Amino acid sequence: MVIRDAPPGKVRIVLVDDHEIVRQGLRSILDREQDLRVVGEACTAGEALAVVLRECPTVVLLDLKLSTGADTEGLDLCEQLTSRHPEVGVLVLTTFLDDALVVEAVQRGARGYVVKDVDTTELVRSIRAVARDESTFDSRTAAAIVRSMRAGSEQPVLTGRELKVVGLLARGLSNKDIGARLYISETTVKFHVRNIMRKLDVNTRAEVVYEASKLGVL
Known part of the structure; x- marks a missing residue:
């Protein structure tokens, strides 16, 4: 689903989450930022690939558990997005803080990983970092990588x-x-x-x- 085009200079964001209420909340938060604009949404991997191809976002905000409820769908989508669209930064935003998931998301190409209880300021900072082609991990996800390896x-x-x-x-x-x-x-x-x-x-x-x-x- 396309939201609207973003003026030049805006960080273009696509939201991928199978809960409409979550997408609505994120869009409301992010569109208040002068430099951010949500340009599309998707609730499945197939929809996400189509929207990304059409909208050419800067950042994809990706939940790992989509319609099937399996971790692998989000991880597979992360890998497809980063291989087909290396210019797009994938930031995982999910409920699950699992060491193996964090590490595999990075291996699949994610530039960052944040948990959904993150505060608004930290989420916006992470999106901007990914848009600058930087990696971003809060203290919990960085520690998960360290513990796993x-x-x-x-x-x-x-x-x-x-x-x-x-x-x-x-x-x-x-x-x-x-x-x-x-x-x-x-x-x-x-x-x-x-x-x-x-x-x-x-x-x-x-x-x-x-x-x-x-x-x-x-």
Whole structure:
């Protein structure tokens, strides 16, 4: 279902949730933000793929449990969206905080994962981060990744400064905010992030967090 077009410069959002009342509530909240606009909704994976193809959103807000009630439908959809539309950021918004689900969502291409009891400010911040091609995890979901991958015994391959950058990436901070925390320029942060991705052989910030957790360095 199409809502309406978004003026230039707006973050275009598609909502994927099988509960209409949830979509209505999210639309009401997000459309109050000057830089955000909900441009489409879907309640099934098939509808979601069609709406995304038609509306070209910046961000898809995705519940993992859709009409079938199975986790795999949302996870499969996440993977299809990120493979067919790599320019679109998928942010999981779900009721379930399960370590395995968080990790698999990242493996399937999600840029972030938040739980539905998140407050409005944090949700909006997460959407904006994903729109900037950044990963975003609150403290609970970041901890879930760490718990799931802590068993690895590999030694860290990152420098002390790079480890600090990874830790701040796991908290969902932007390059600008990381630079402010570490007293370095945003350009220097981008340099570190590129090096980290090269060393860990990954392509996204979310994968950085996942691989660093697997190495046990978070």
